[in-house]
Amino acid sequence: MIEIAGATKQYNTVKALDNINLKIARGEFVSIVGPSGAGKSTLIKMLTCEEKPTTGKILIADRNIAKLKSEELPYYRRKVGVVFQDFKLLPQKTVYENVAFALEVCDATDEEIKDRVPKILDLVGMLKKKDNLPTELSGGERQRVSIARALVHSPKILIADEPTGNLDPINSWEIIDLLLRINRQGTVVILATHNKEIVDRIKKRVLLMKGGKLISDRIKAGYCI
Amino acid sequence: MSWKTFTRIFKLGITNFWRNRWLSLAATLVMTLTLLIISIFAMMTLVISKTTDSIRDKMDITVYFNDSATVDQIVSFQHQIAARTDVKEVRYISKEEALVSFKNQQAGKKVADLIDPNENPLPRSLEVKANQAESLDQIATFLGQETFTPMVHVISYQENRVVINRLIGFTTFLKKVGWLFSGVFVLISILVILNTIRLTILTRKNEIEIMRLVGANDNFIKVPFIIEGLLYGIIATIISTMFLKIGMQIITPMMNQYLGMDFSNQMTNFFSGNFLSIFGMEILVGIAIGIGCSLISIRKYLKV
Ligand SMILES: Nc1ncnc2c1ncn2[C@@H]1O[C@H](COP(=O)(O)OP(=O)(O)OP(=O)(O)O)[C@@H](O)[C@H]1O
Ligand SMILES: [Mg+2]
Numbered sequence: 001m002i003e004i005a006g007a008t009k010q011y012n013t014v015k016a017l018d019n020i021n022l023k024i025a026r027g028e029f030v031s032i033v034g035p036s037g038a039g040k041s042t043l044i045k046m047l048t049c050e051e052k053p054t055t056g057k058i059l060i061a062d063r064n065i066a067k068l069k070s071e072e073l074p075y076y077r078r079k080v081g082v083v084f085q086d087f088k089l090l091p092q093k094t095v096y097e098n099v100a101f102a103l104e105v106c107d108a109t110d111e112e113i114k115d116r117v118p119k120i121l122d123l124v125g126m127l128k129k130k131d132n133l134p135t136e137l138s139g140g141e142r143q144r145v146s147i148a149r150a151l152v153h154s155p156k157i158l159i160a161d162e163p164t165g166n167l168d169p170i171n172s173w174e175i176i177d178l179l180l181r182i183n184r185q186g187t188v189v190i191l192a193t194h195n196k197e198i199v200d201r202i203k204k205r206v207l208l209m210k211g212g213k214l215i216s217d218r219i220k221a222g223y224c225i
Numbered sequence: 226m227s228w229k230t231f232t233r234i235f236k237l238g239i240t241n242f243w244r245n246r247w248l249s250l251a252a253t254l255v256m257t258l259t260l261l262i263i264s265i266f267a268m269m270t271l272v273i274s275k276t277t278d279s280i281r282d283k284m285d286i287t288v289y290f291n292d293s294a295t296v297d298q299i300v301s302f303q304h305q306i307a308a309r310t311d312v313k314e315v316r317y318i319s320k321e322e323a324l325v326s327f328k329n330q331q332a333g334k335k336v337a338d339l340i341d342p343n344e345n346p347l348p349r350s351l352e353v354k355a356n357q358a359e360s361l362d363q364i365a366t367f368l369g370q371e372t373f374t375p376m377v378h379v380i381s382y383q384e385n386r387v388v389i390n391r392l393i394g395f396t397t398f399l400k401k402v403g404w405l406f407s408g409v410f411v412l413i414s415i416l417v418i419l420n421t422i423r424l425t426i427l428t429r430k431n432e433i434e435i436m437r438l439v440g441a442n443d444n445f446i447k448v449p450f451i452i453e454g455l456l457y458g459i460i461a462t463i464i465s466t467m468f469l470k471i472g473m474q475i476i477t478p479m480m481n482q483y484l485g486m487d488f489s490n491q492m493t494n495f496f497s498g499n500f501l502s503i504f505g506m507e508i509l510v511g512i513a514i515g516i517g518c519s520l521i522s523i524r525k526y527l528k529v
């Protein structure tokens with residue numbers, strides 16, 4: 001489903017990615033680990049098409065997204081959900097409005113929005129707080145809302161760059177649990193993280209990166225640097 | 226684009242405008258001032274050039290002949306004048322015609338009866354009209370040539386030339402000042418609006434980033450800023466037209482008093498007669514500046 005072939009990313013003098021080759025199949029849960037500056041976020045930006053590789057191909061469903069035209073980009077973005085460490089919620093909008101906004105700006109009808117938003121909020125366990133503002137929520141709750149927003153287009157791939165970076169262990173585990181649940185429903189989940197305990201407990205495929213290179217790729221591995 | 230999408234985009238634009246209301250207010254006011262200045266100068270030039278036109282039309286050079294001049298001389302003189310490209314019309318006025326028009330004048334009525342048509346002391350004359358007021362001077366010089374002096378009694382232009390030249394000078398000056406002021410204010414409002422839109426783009430940086438990430442339609446990201454620019458133009462046009470209307474109502478009585486004539490009708494007629502063109506000009510300039518600045522800012526600060 002995802003294939004990265006010979007991807008390199010050069011930032012001025014820094015080689016953030018160095019000849020990455022990688023395949024991810026339908027329904028997989030992949031964790032990306034590695035020390036700070038290893039290139040995890042850069043790899044994720046290749047997948048979300050925020051950055052283009054200097055050389056190499058990023059194939060998603062056999063299409064090279066490095067060659068996407070800017071008019072095609074919005075439609076690609078609707079097929080991948082993205083979650084960040086800092087949630088990126090709009091502070092003046094309620095939980096419901098934040099999720100609905102993602103549909104509104106993609107030309108969804110009012111009926112679709114009314115139908116879809118409560119279901120997604122229910123899935124992440126935030127339906128009860130749908131009328132709260134982000135400032136009235138805990139970090140874990142905010143991350144659930146941001147996951148709900150990422151899922152609202154029913155993406156085939158969910159990408160999360162350190163989604164637990166700002167959360168305490170209990171909240172972190174709840175978020176990971178949610179990601180695993182989403183993965184069980186068939187969505188590919190790609191998770192970049194520093195958190196050793198989490199990776200150890202997930203027991204899924206782990207990619208280890210260092211200095212822009214892919215060092216190891218193991219199924220059901222633990223976290224080791 | 227569906228109607229739903231359109232209303233959503235429009236609402237986003239209005240929300241932006243309102244969320245940055247102080248910035249929007251500043252931008253709108255600068256635009257209002259610009260439009261006001263442009264319309265005031267446009268109106269002044271229009272009024273004055275209308276006045277000049279009517280004066281110009283009345284303005285002519287009249288050449289009065291000595292009674293000793295022969296008809297042949299006068300006819301050949303008339304042909305020479307009519308042959309000039311800057312001359313619009315030459316009209317011969319006979320002694321009889323001169324007497325008729327003299328009798329029609331208020332002041333002439335009393336003495337007219339004293340004049341014996343056979344001993345008519347009024348001179349024959351040629352009335353020369355120019356195509357352009359600016360060329361009256363050249364024509365006068367031509368008429369004043371030495372070859373013609375024996376038959377010419379007097380040239381009446383001399384008396385008017387100062388007034389004519391002043392009026393022409395003033396119109397030219399006003400046009401220049403008008404262009405200069407309008408240009409400067411258009412420039413100022415472009416700079417202010419460019420910056421306003423840049424600031425609103427900056428204040429909405431997070432929102433735009435999120436819109437991008439969730440795959441927002443490009444229209445949702447760009448069009449609200451264009452709507453914002455459009456709003457500056459539309460609101461500024463409405464305010465400045467209102468100011469213009471109020472200003473006219475204040476100025477007209479002052480003019481009436483100063484000139485000792487009732488101008489109210491002319492002013493109202495002028496305003497309502499030219500309302501559409503003034504309003505149309507304002508809204509075109511306003512929208513052009515507003516949308517133009519939005520498009521430039523979007524290109525500069527909203528790189529995909
Ligand atoms: N926009 C950029 N311009 C220049 N260099 C960059 C840019 N983004 C990343 N880099 C460099 O690329 C390298 C990889 O960065 P990246 O953010 O991918 O690391 P990371 O593995 O996500 O680190 P962390 O765990 O701290 O988030 C770093 O050396 C970084 O300085
Ligand atoms: Mg990172």
